[in-house]
Amino acid sequence: MKMPGLFEEGKSYTFYFSQEHGEAIVAGKVLSYESPLVKIETEGLTRIINCSSLYFVEAVARREDLIDESPAPVE
Secondary structure, three states: OOOOOOOOOOOEEEEEEEEOOEEEEEEEEEEEEEOOEEEEEEOOEEEEEEOOOOOEEEEEEOOOOOOOOOOOOOO
């Protein structure tokens, strides 16, 4: 039985990464997913995220009923 993809195409996610001096946050809509790479569109750019990177922390699906597309601040 084939396991469904980790990321749903067309759905928006916020991706969190750790860095030496803090965190990085990228939010965007998933264009495609081919493990471990996910292609997203954000602010007119296409980005490829390596989900097997040591810096990748988590991805959170955005609720579709929310109007604001900006990621919530991290505390």
